[in-house]
Amino acid sequence: MSKEENGFYQVFEVFSKKTDTSSLQHQFSLLAPNRDLAFIMAKENFFRREQVADIWVVKREDVKRMSQDERESMKQLNKDYRETKGYGYLKKKWRQYEQEQLTEKDIMGGGDK
Template sequence: MDEQKNGLNPFYEEFEVFSKKKEDGPLQYQFSLLAPNEEMAIVLAKENFFRREKAVDIWVVRRNAIRKLSQSEKESLKKLDKHYRETKGYADLNQRWRNFKEKQDNGTDEKKVEKA
């Protein structure tokens, strides 16, 4: 009802539209639309955003029901590197396995030489 306080036409409420393409897929954000209420929003969402695209489910959410991040909060998402909890922090493992493999192979060769 913030809209009415602003003196703007309450017909134009903002709804965010989400959908699922496949039964086992994630819900994805699509776009927003203006509608006077959620019943109308959902019936309009279908043809505005899924005329060609497939959807197995559609959700509409009043935008003012969503708590978003402020810009400061978004900046805080830019993380320092935390290598220790990501796979890329362990890029040396392959080489170390290879070293063991080589050692083993060489060892076998030495044995072969001794036998001969």
């Protein structure tokens, strides 16, 4: 909905973080005449209900969403090489290596390992 369609108000999306290290989560949408008033309304809503570390307020029209064609093209990309399924044996191998007893010769660099 653009500003012309609904008159005076614009739609804003509100995101929040519970802690500094948590990720942003979408909370709700609100109608406000401008960004500053939307931010004040979001703060009032949160401080009345729960404690948050950060609040983000964004105009809905400024949020870009992928189209159906873009989503379909992303499915076509093969990214199997980025998955680490083939390295599951390394944890066991590292544990065996850590449990081996090192001799003085191994420490000084003369070991046969």
